[in-house]
Amino acid sequence: MGNRTRTIAGKDITRSVADALQYISYYHPPDYIRSLSQAYAREQSPAAKNAIGQILRNSRMAAFGRRPICQDTGLVVVFAKVGMDARIRSTVGFADLVNEGVRQAYLDPDNPLRASIVADPLAGRVNTRDNTPAVVHVDLVQGNQIEITIAAKGGGSENKARFTTLNPSGSISDWVVDTVSTLGSGWCPPGLISVGIGGSAEKAMLLAKEAMNEPVDIAELIARGASSAEEALRIELYERINALGIGAQGLGGLTTVVDVKVATYPTHAASKPVALIPQCAANRHLKFTLDGSGPVRLEPPDLREWPDIGTDELSPGGVRRVDLDALTKEETASWRCGETLLLSGKMLTGRDAAHKRMVELIDAGKPLPFDLQGRVIYYVGPVRAVRDEVVGPAGPTTSSRLDDFTDKMLAKTGLFAMVGKAERGRTAIESIVRHKTPYLIAVGGAAYLISKSIKSARLIAFEDLGMEAVYEFEVQDMPVIMAVDVEGNSIHNSGPLEWRKRMAADSIARNIGV
Numbered sequence: 001m002g003n004r005t006r007t008i009a010g011k012d013i014t015r016s017v018a019d020a021l022q023y024i025s026y027y028h029p030p031d032y033i034r035s036l037s038q039a040y041a042r043e044q045s046p047a048a049k050n051a052i053g054q055i056l057r058n059s060r061m062a063a064f065g066r067r068p069i070c071q072d073t074g075l076v077v078v079f080a081k082v083g084m085d086a087r088i089r090s091t092v093g094f095a096d097l098v099n100e101g102v103r104q105a106y107l108d109p110d111n112p113l114r115a116s117i118v119a120d121p122l123a124g125r126v127n128t129r130d131n132t133p134a135v136v137h138v139d140l141v142q143g144n145q146i147e148i149t150i151a152a153k154g155g156g157s158e159n160k161a162r163f164t165t166l167n168p169s170g171s172i173s174d175w176v177v178d179t180v181s182t183l184g185s186g187w188c189p190p191g192l193i194s195v196g197i198g199g200s201a202e203k204a205m206l207l208a209k210e211a212m213n214e215p216v217d218i219a220e221l222i223a224r225g226a227s228s229a230e231e232a233l234r235i236e237l238y239e240r241i242n243a244l245g246i247g248a249q250g251l252g253g254l255t256t257v258v259d260v261k262v263a264t265y266p267t268h269a270a271s272k273p274v275a276l277i278p279q280c281a282a283n284r285h286l287k288f289t290l291d292g293s294g295p296v297r298l299e300p301p302d303l304r305e306w307p308d309i310g311t312d313e314l315s316p317g318g319v320r321r322v323d324l325d326a327l328t329k330e331e332t333a334s335w336r337c338g339e340t341l342l343l344s345g346k347m348l349t350g351r352d353a354a355h356k357r358m359v360e361l362i363d364a365g366k367p368l369p370f371d372l373q374g375r376v377i378y379y380v381g382p383v384r385a386v387r388d389e390v391v392g393p394a395g396p397t398t399s400s401r402l403d404d405f406t407d408k409m410l411a412k413t414g415l416f417a418m419v420g421k422a423e424r425g426r427t428a429i430e431s432i433v434r435h436k437t438p439y440l441i442a443v444g445g446a447a448y449l450i451s452k453s454i455k456s457a458r459l460i461a462f463e464d465l466g467m468e469a470v471y472e473f474e475v476q477d478m479p480v481i482m483a484v485d486v487e488g489n490s491i492h493n494s495g496p497l498e499w500r501k502r503m504a505a506d507s508i509a510r511n512i513g514v
């Protein structure tokens with residue numbers, strides 16, 4: 001190799017970024033699939049096992065169908081290590097080369113990805129329509145190549161990033177475990193927790209963000225034993241976080257994380273900055289190197305590693321079939337927390353921007369452009385359809401972001417039920433009880449699988465909101481779980497509590513040799 005200067009064409013950077021983003025939109029990393037398959041085999045909580053099974057089945061369908069794993073196709077994050085003997089032949093800057101790759105990938109007519117980025121985050125929040133700009137970090141290193149790590153980071157998991165500065169003697173392990181226990185499940189476990197320690201505030205965050213792209217290898221680490229403080233902390237956190245019993249989708253279960261990453265950097269004697277960033281089940285990243293010989297060539301992974309989980313395995317006994325077109329308050333009141341339902345019939349969609357607009361109309365005393373009386377609303381922003389699809393991947397978005405709108409929505413519209421992802425907050429649960437309007441969840445990270453139960457999609461209103469517009473979906477046997485019933489029982493409270501207790505009892509039994 002040597003360190004002779006090499007020229008790397010700017011167009012090869014752009015092409016490689018575009019190809020890598022397409023690739024990771026439908027191929028999970030094989031190491032994640034292996035560890036998730038093991039978690040599936042191990043899981044004893046029926047609800048969590050079903051959720052992991054849906055994520056695995058979805059991943060296989062996405063890989064074969066070359067369509068996105070998740071409707072949230074992510075914010076693009078690039079870490080580039082540019083060799084100081086590499087010369088980039090380009091008339092534009094490095095970030096522009098990357099952004100052109102993002103544009104090409106997200107607008108690819110064969111597999112369009114969802115544009116989720118809004119410009120002017122403070123005021124306008126207008127979608128840029130091509131998912132640009134990416135967040136680009138460049139490091140100058142020795143050598144004559146460019147190594148690029150690219151990730152498409154989901155918004156729900158990114159929203160749960162946390163930072164603190166501990167006293168030098170403070171316990172990182174306690175802070176991380178306490179923090180994870182407060183995050184809820186909007187970050188779509190099972191995934192990874194990545195921890196950056198040291199440097200400055202921004203350095204700690206970058207350490208955590210970069211480390212989460214390392215391969216899942218905690219089983220190997222546990223088998224060989226820790227040989228550094230970082231490795232010892234990884235094992236400790238892995239065990240303590242899983243012992244919280246949060247489980248897949250927060251339903252309560254054995255696996256919350258399939259790995260924990262820890263990265264460190266020297267810091268000030270007065271400080272111990274600690275950053276925590278979760279990685280969701282849509283774990284999408286890739287590392288490649290450009291050496292001047294052309295764009296990266298990406299081979300498909302060996303899909304025999306993707307387990308073939310049949311629908312029968314995913315339909316535990318006792319599902320309740322629901323006709324959405326003949327729904328009554330009496331029926332929704334009979335649904336019980338933890339039950340699996342298969343929904344058929346018509347529902348409306350609406351997420352953050354649509355809720356904001358609906359509530360503004362309500363506050364202004366104006367009518368909504370559609371009638372929600374007796375209807376079910378699904379919190380979703382789907383990917384655009386291609387070929388014979390009626391809609392692209394269409395998994396749920398985090399419901400707690402809509403909690404502030406919920407009371408008014410329930411009081412003023414006559415909704416009969418809501419479908420989303422993860423837990424509701426206290427005030428939303430109070431509204432659910434007050435208005436006798438239950439809340440159901442679909443599995444986050446099973447977007448392509450869910451889209452197959454959607455038989456038609458009709459744009460109803462707010463077209464200017466792009467993926468946040470309101471649609472009417474006609475669904476058939478869409479799988480959902482009752483998360484908060486009209487008495488206010490929440491599976492996200494009871495599930496983790498039950499599994500935390502069970503795991504604690506098992507570990508006591510093991511320790512005393514029962």
Ligand SMILES: O=C(O)C[C@H](O)C(=O)O
Nearest residue numbers: 072154155156381397398
């Ligand atoms: O934007 C979405 O569709 C989902 C989001 O990533 C979330 O998890 O809330």
